[in-house]
Amino acid sequence: MNTTQIQTGSFEPTSIYLPSLAEIVRTEQLTKMEKLFEIRLKNGRDLGHQPGQFVEVSLFGIGEAPISISSSPTQKGSFELAVRAVGNVTKALHTLSSGASLGIRGPFGKGFPVEELKGKDILFVAGGIGLVPLRSLINYVLDNRPAYGRVLVLFGAKTPAEQLFLEELSRWRASKEMEYLETVDRSDGQWQGNVGVITTLFRKMAIDPKKTVAVIVGPPIMYRFAILEAQAKGIPDDQLIVSLERRMKCGVGKCGHCQINNLYVCQEGPVFNYAKIKDVKEAI
Amino acid sequence: MTFRTITMKNFPPFIDNLIKAMEVVGVREKVEGKYEFAPLESSAQLCLDYDVTLLSPKKYFLPPRETLMKFKIGKAVSCQAVLESKDLAVVGVHPYDLKGIAQLDRIFADVNQDEHYRRRRESTVIIGVDIKRASPYAFCKSMNSATTQQGFDLFLTDIGDGYVVAVGTPKGQGLLDQHGLSREATKEEMAKRAEIQEKIPYRFSLNTVTTPYHELPRLLADHAESKLFDELAEKCFSCGSCNLVCPTCYCFDVQDDVALNLSEGERFRLWDGCLLEGFAKVATGENFREDRAERIRHRIFRKGKYIYEKYGEHGCVGCGRCASACLPDIANPVEIFNRLKEGKG
Numbered sequence: 001m002n003t004t005q006i007q008t009g010s011f012e013p014t015s016i017y018l019p020s021l022a023e024i025v026r027t028e029q030l031t032k033m034e035k036l037f038e039i040r041l042k043n044g045r046d047l048g049h050q051p052g053q054f055v056e057v058s059l060f061g062i063g064e065a066p067i068s069i070s071s072s073p074t075q076k077g078s079f080e081l082a083v084r085a086v087g088n089v090t091k092a093l094h095t096l097s098s099g100a101s102l103g104i105r106g107p108f109g110k111g112f113p114v115e116e117l118k119g120k121d122i123l124f125v126a127g128g129i130g131l132v133p134l135r136s137l138i139n140y141v142l143d144n145r146p147a148y149g150r151v152l153v154l155f156g157a158k159t160p161a162e163q164l165f166l167e168e169l170s171r172w173r174a175s176k177e178m179e180y181l182e183t184v185d186r187s188d189g190q191w192q193g194n195v196g197v198i199t200t201l202f203r204k205m206a207i208d209p210k211k212t213v214a215v216i217v218g219p220p221i222m223y224r225f226a227i228l229e230a231q232a233k234g235i236p237d238d239q240l241i242v243s244l245e246r247r248m249k250c251g252v253g254k255c256g257h258c259q260i261n262n263l264y265v266c267q268e269g270p271v272f273n274y275a276k277i278k279d280v281k282e283a284i
Numbered sequence: 285m286t287f288r289t290i291t292m293k294n295f296p297p298f299i300d301n302l303i304k305a306m307e308v309v310g311v312r313e314k315v316e317g318k319y320e321f322a323p324l325e326s327s328a329q330l331c332l333d334y335d336v337t338l339l340s341p342k343k344y345f346l347p348p349r350e351t352l353m354k355f356k357i358g359k360a361v362s363c364q365a366v367l368e369s370k371d372l373a374v375v376g377v378h379p380y381d382l383k384g385i386a387q388l389d390r391i392f393a394d395v396n397q398d399e400h401y402r403r404r405r406e407s408t409v410i411i412g413v414d415i416k417r418a419s420p421y422a423f424c425k426s427m428n429s430a431t432t433q434q435g436f437d438l439f440l441t442d443i444g445d446g447y448v449v450a451v452g453t454p455k456g457q458g459l460l461d462q463h464g465l466s467r468e469a470t471k472e473e474m475a476k477r478a479e480i481q482e483k484i485p486y487r488f489s490l491n492t493v494t495t496p497y498h499e500l501p502r503l504l505a506d507h508a509e510s511k512l513f514d515e516l517a518e519k520c521f522s523c524g525s526c527n528l529v530c531p532t533c534y535c536f537d538v539q540d541d542v543a544l545n546l547s548e549g550e551r552f553r554l555w556d557g558c559l560l561e562g563f564a565k566v567a568t569g570e571n572f573r574e575d576r577a578e579r580i581r582h583r584i585f586r587k588g589k590y591i592y593e594k595y596g597e598h599g600c601v602g603c604g605r606c607a608s609a610c611l612p613d614i615a616n617p618v619e620i621f622n623r624l625k626e627g628k629g
Contacts, residue, residue, distance in 0.1 A: 013397065013399050014365050014367070014399060015352060015353065015365035015366075015367065015399050015400060016396050016397070016398060016399065017352045017353065017365070017400075017538070017551070017553075018352075018353055018363060018364075018365045019363060021361065021362070021363070058363075060355040060356075060357050060361060060363060060540065060549065060551070061355070061357050061540050061542040061549050062540055063538070063539065063540050063551075064538065065567065084568075086567040086568050087566075087567025087568075088567075089567075090567065101361035102361075103361075103363060220570060245566060245570070246564070246566065246572055247563075247564055247565065247566045247572070249537065249538060250536075250538065252396035252398075253395065253396060254391075254392070254396065254398060254534070254536070255535055255536050255537070255538070255553075255556070256534070256535030256536075256556070256558060256563075257535070257537075257556070257563060257564060258564075259558075259564075259582075260572075261582075261585065261590065262585075262589070262590035262593060262594065267395075281508060282572065282573065282578065
């Protein structure tokens with residue numbers, strides 16, 4: 001006796017690998033390589049994410065890719081992904097414009113500890129597209145401003161042309177609610193600001209290490225140096241928060257690709273307390 | 285648990301009746317001395333006197349290629365999950381493979397239940413059998429998998445003129461009642477069974493891990509930086525054969541396939557392996573486990589530390605398939621564990 005059952009998403013239980021359908025409502029080219037997608041789920045629901053979580057974006061016929069959510073959950077009705085075109089899925093995604101359909105699974109993983117951060121000074125350290133997931137938390141904190149202490153944002157990009165979210169950056173520069181420092185690795189000749197890697201910004205600010213939590217997100221190479229700088233400022237290891245990139249293929253702790261030793265980054269991360277992973281081989 | 289006895293004369297008709305009633309797979313000799321789980325058309329094809337099969341019965345619950353969903357693309361995009369299951373009996377599963385299946389059950393049903401796996405598993409009935417011949421690579425005594433009292437619907441022990449059948453589940457009981465002629469096992473038969481089972485672990489005495497079962501995680505933790513992994517890496521082809529034949533490896537890749545009409549397609553999963561070079565590589569080109577030595581260490585730590593720390597049992601069940609499948613002969617967990625213990629490497 002053989003039975004093959006095809007089941008749609010409306011029945012329970014169904015496949016954890018089946019995406020919800022969603023629609024692109026707006027796109028915006030951020031840089032040459034990065035594009036922003038505002039997305040709405042077709043079932044009308046909010047995504048219901050925490051800052052720092054990610055989704056699996058499905059383009060049927062091409063595949064899925066894990067993408068961190070860039071908008072704050074305080075934004076209702078839709079959410080935003082800022083995507084660099086590097087792989088099959090992300091390159092294909094860049095060809096889509098508003099009205100196009102795609103699949104979304106998630107949100108997955110552990111986000112930033114927004115409750116634990118309450119009352120603390122927060123030092124955001126964003127390298128390149130590390131700003132994409134951090135923007136979700138920064139905007140969340142700004143939308144709940146009285147609950148948090150000082151807000152310091154350090155942002156480093158390779159060149160001025162690679163700066164993301166220009167409108168927000170100019171708001172942050174002028175804002176009295178936060179302190180914003182920026183740098184570029186290489187000037188384009190026009191750049192008036194700081195030139196140098198992101199660690200040079202640490203020397204330009206003073207913090208109270210006891211009440212400061214540093215939230216660091218950037219390319220793999222940046223962590224070692226940014227963590228050293230934060231430690232040099234006196235911030236204890238358990239007040240350092242990082243978000244790690246791995247190949248989070250399934251998002252549900254099964255497929256194995258994102259493991260760091262025994263940790264499934266898609267389940268126990270991507271956000272980690274540095275104290276928890278500093279002795280884990282392969283992590284940083 | 286209840287125990288029945290089915291005579292050698294009545295056993296083949298039991299299997300043949302099963303074959304009439306449902307799809308039955310069992311151990312068959314593929315080529316001389318090599319065995320596999322394959323469909324049975326007759327009880328005569330079943331071979332219960334075997335050492336080890338090429339692949340474990342994992343392939344029936346987590347197929348090498350499995351469709352997860354079908355989708356339509358173009359103007360109206362849609363997707364539907366494909367959840368397949370069929371009534372299936374698997375006959376002749378050794379205790380180490382039962383242990384492997386029990387582990388996969390836990391992993392796929394733990395959090396984020398995998399409905400694809402669950403359905404296939406739930407519609408399967410498993411008939412286990414005690415080991416009569418030891419594979420030269422197997423080390424079941426060390427991994428507590430030489431015999432078992434759980435993880436089956438029915439379990440056979442050859443006592444000479446018949447099988448004592450341990451009935452593990454009501455499903456197994458039903459199957460036996462409906463298709464086989466059995467009677468309650470006598471005290472003498474039960475004593476014979478106990479005597480046979482007691483001796484099975486000693487078939488593996490020549491191939492043992494020198495570190496006790498529960499101390500393996502500590503041994504590995506102490507040798508995370510061992511040069512042995514670099515030495516093995518010199519010979520490793522990164523072919524993933526050790527992953528492929530492992531009854532507890534469950535990592536998978538997911539891919540999409542578009543039909544020639546370009547308007548529909550399917551998403552499927554494929555077995556993947558952590559020894560393959562691109563396993564941890566992301567789209568930017570960053571490879572988070574680029575060194576072969578790191579990949580070998582990852583596999584060994586999965587089998588002797590990580591899984592244990594999560595579930596209380598080792599990922600390795602001692603079947604020895606990886607050791608026999610490895611072309612440069614570097615995958616044998618017994619040798620790796622023992623060399624680390626001796627401090628060689």
